[in-house]
Amino acid sequence: MSNHPLLEVKDLTTSFFTSRGEVQAVRGVSFDVSPGEIVGIVGESGSGKSITCMSILRLLKSNGRVVAGQAHFEGQDLLKLAEHDMRKLRGDDIAMIFQDPMTSLNPTLTVGEQIIETIIAHRGSSRKAARQRAIELFELVKIPEAASRLNSYPHEFSGGMRQRVMIAIALCCDPKLLIADEPTTALDVTIQRQILLLLKEIQARLGMAIILITHDLGVIAEVADRILVMYGGMVMETGSVDTVFARPNHPYTQGLLTSVPKLRTAHKERLRPIPGSPPDMLRPPVGCPFAPRCLRAMQICVGEVPPIFEMGDQQTHKAKCWLHHPDAPTNDEGAA
Amino acid sequence: MSGIHIKNLNVSYGNTTVTHDVSLDVSVGESLALVGESGSGKSTVLKAIAGLATNWTGDIEVDGIARGRSIDPEIATKCQMVFQDPYGSLHPRKTIDATLSEPLQIHGIKDQSARVIEQLENVQLDERYRFRFPHQLSGGQRQRVAIARALMLGPRFLLLDEPTSALDVSVQAEILNLLKRIRKEQNLTYLVVTHNLAVVSFLCDRLAVMRSGKIVETADVSQLKSNQLAHAYSKELLQASRLHSGSNEKTPHNDHAQ
Ligand SMILES: Nc1ncnc2c1ncn2[C@@H]1O[C@H](COP(=O)(O)OP(=O)(O)OP(=O)(O)O)[C@@H](O)[C@H]1O
Ligand SMILES: Nc1ncnc2c1ncn2[C@@H]1O[C@H](COP(=O)(O)OP(=O)(O)OP(=O)(O)O)[C@@H](O)[C@H]1O
Ligand code: SF4
Ligand SMILES: [Mg+2]
Ligand SMILES: [Mg+2]
Numbered sequence: 001m002s003n004h005p006l007l008e009v010k011d012l013t014t015s016f017f018t019s020r021g022e023v024q025a026v027r028g029v030s031f032d033v034s035p036g037e038i039v040g041i042v043g044e045s046g047s048g049k050s051i052t053c054m055s056i057l058r059l060l061k062s063n064g065r066v067v068a069g070q071a072h073f074e075g076q077d078l079l080k081l082a083e084h085d086m087r088k089l090r091g092d093d094i095a096m097i098f099q100d101p102m103t104s105l106n107p108t109l110t111v112g113e114q115i116i117e118t119i120i121a122h123r124g125s126s127r128k129a130a131r132q133r134a135i136e137l138f139e140l141v142k143i144p145e146a147a148s149r150l151n152s153y154p155h156e157f158s159g160g161m162r163q164r165v166m167i168a169i170a171l172c173c174d175p176k177l178l179i180a181d182e183p184t185t186a187l188d189v190t191i192q193r194q195i196l197l198l199l200k201e202i203q204a205r206l207g208m209a210i211i212l213i214t215h216d217l218g219v220i221a222e223v224a225d226r227i228l229v230m231y232g233g234m235v236m237e238t239g240s241v242d243t244v245f246a247r248p249n250h251p252y253t254q255g256l257l258t259s260v261p262k263l264r265t266a267h268k269e270r271l272r273p274i275p276g277s278p279p280d281m282l283r284p285p286v287g288c289p290f291a292p293r294c295l296r297a298m299q300i301c302v303g304e305v306p307p308i309f310e311m312g313d314q315q316t317h318k319a320k321c322w323l324h325h326p327d328a329p330t331n332d333e334g335a336a
Numbered sequence: 337m338s339g340i341h342i343k344n345l346n347v348s349y350g351n352t353t354v355t356h357d358v359s360l361d362v363s364v365g366e367s368l369a370l371v372g373e374s375g376s377g378k379s380t381v382l383k384a385i386a387g388l389a390t391n392w393t394g395d396i397e398v399d400g401i402a403r404g405r406s407i408d409p410e411i412a413t414k415c416q417m418v419f420q421d422p423y424g425s426l427h428p429r430k431t432i433d434a435t436l437s438e439p440l441q442i443h444g445i446k447d448q449s450a451r452v453i454e455q456l457e458n459v460q461l462d463e464r465y466r467f468r469f470p471h472q473l474s475g476g477q478r479q480r481v482a483i484a485r486a487l488m489l490g491p492r493f494l495l496l497d498e499p500t501s502a503l504d505v506s507v508q509a510e511i512l513n514l515l516k517r518i519r520k521e522q523n524l525t526y527l528v529v530t531h532n533l534a535v536v537s538f539l540c541d542r543l544a545v546m547r548s549g550k551i552v553e554t555a556d557v558s559q560l561k562s563n564q565l566a567h568a569y570s571k572e573l574l575q576a577s578r579l580h581s582g583s584n585e586k587t588p589h590n591d592h593a594q
Pocket of ligand 3: 292
């Protein structure tokens with residue numbers, strides 16, 4: 001992995017302007033993705049995961065606008081790129097897979113036509129070469145009888161196979177970065193696992209970087225190198241997956257990990273959900289967005305957004321929480 | 337015989353038969369999970385019991401009543417289904433109150449208002465949501481409404497199809513706790529479809545594993561927890577699930593708040 005990040009997002013701030021007011025979807029998000037790295041983004045519904053990525057890709061709905069920040073991809077700021085250049089970059093260098101393959105595939109065309117068109121559009125290949133490439137890609141994503149399956153329509157594939165088709169299309173142009181938004185939530189565990197292992201294998205073979213959005217912590221644990229935990233439009237904690245799962249240092253991350261049922265959860269036990277509900281991004285809390293639900297909130301939390309503190313156990317492990325301030329009351333959680 | 341009893345159930349869509357000789361028994365008070373491959377027919381089995389899939393052969397008996405092919409009001413009062421998608425399963429133009437009153441109207445039951453309030457309390461949904469529309473509620477709140485609706489007629493059996501897989505982890509935990517509590521308080525019997533084995537272990541006593549329209553194994557949850565499933569496919573499922581939650585299970589700090 002080179003030291004130069006492939007993608008460098010800084011202070012990204014995105015809002016939607018609606019009749020009810022400004023929805024502050026993303027509030028100062030910063031992170032890097034190195035070449036060949038898999039970065040997982042978790043966080044509850046509405047925390048800004050998809051909008052972070054849509055902002056970078058410049059695919060926001062017309063009422064949405066990036067109001068501040070930068071997103072440098074190989075040195076150039078995507079947010080300043082001309083629309084024409086951006087369109088070329090999307091698909092060429094950055095590819096994406098969305099949650100529901102049924103809505104992203106055209107039901108009236110065979111998958112072969114769709115993938116061949118994409119290859120021709122981006123690579124200017126001949127139809128024959130594009131077809132050959134399509135077959136190779138189907139083989140890469142392990143669709144059996146690749147050549148003949150090109151003639152099938154989307155509905156003729158099972159959920160797992162359709163997701164493979166989407167991955168094949170995304171890989172058409174050897175992207176350097178693949179953004180996968182909830183690629184497996186609709187699939188059963190064995191198929192989920194196959195798809196994730198496949199993504200990981202392809203990532204290792206082609207050396208691309210992946211941003212993987214999911215609300216499934218298990219998925220992140222299994223495939224990602226690094227994790228971003230989002231809440232209320234901000235990154236609450238980040239670090240290597242092993243470190244964050246072993247030593248979560250933000251009350252929200254801790255709450256998430258505790259609420260997951262385990263195979264060994266005793267029958268009599270109750271699960272421990274995080275009390276309360278996520279903030280309304282039309283009127284987000286003034287201070288720490290998690291404060292209204294945080295059992296350890298202090299006075300300062302309500303009034304001021306916490307800065308990011310380095311955890312010290314590992315270079316990249318950081319948490320945005322006042323508990324890590326040197327003057328914070330000490331606690332039993334091993335805070336800095 | 338009380339409970340749910342299914343014998344040699346073959347359900348078809350058009351000319352395609354998708355379940356093959358499925359037999360299942362769920363005793364009163366029990367909670368049975370139906371797990372397995374995507375497309376293996378799990379939802380189909382639930383739909384047949386609920387009367388939503390009508391093209392089948394075999395026997396379905398609910399609380400001593402043999403199910404016919406048509407809507408059976410007597411079975412409907414005893415046995416209700418809850419779906420995965422709390423967005424799609426509620427009527428977007430009906431208030432929560434209208435949604436919850438509807439089954440009472442259909443069955444000609446009086447004091448609707450009192451019953452609606454009682455059920456909202458039961459699923460811990462504040463009364464101020466009563467006259468709102470589904471889009472004004474969060475996913476977890478909608479799933480509470482869906483559960484309340486299923487409980488309106490005082491059923492003894494709930495058929496739950498992936499009741500929490502569309503929800504965030506923390507919200508999922510709330511709904512799972514709710515389902516566990518009402519089962520105990522109201523002595524309900526559950527048949528739960530899920531792809532999450534941790535959910536099985538939390539909410540169920542036994543599980544049946546389906547593949548390609550057939551039940552390949554039934555086992556106790558204790559066998560699941562101790563890694564003692566017998567069929568090769570069940571093992572594969574368990575393996576995938578363990579790897580998935582692997583990192584969560586080994587983290588000491590998971591239980592920090594205890
Ligand atoms: N077109 C829009 N108009 C107004 N608000 C929007 C729009 N799209 C998204 N939002 C809001 O932006 C916030 C962030 O949404 P986002 O889709 O990024 O969440 P997410 O973390 O991806 O959640 P999920 O897990 O549900 O996909 C939410 O509060 C959402 O309601
Ligand atoms: N309305 C329908 N018309 C035709 N075929 C259907 C219909 N509903 C389901 N099927 C087919 O029947 C089979 C069983 O589907 P079912 O929905 O019961 O599977 P499942 O086990 O619930 O899967 P999943 O885990 O993906 O929800 C599948 O092959 C499916 O494609
Ligand atoms: S900053 Fe305060 S409210 Fe926010 S997570 Fe930390 S302790 Fe809790
Ligand atoms: Mg999203
Ligand atoms: Mg199903």
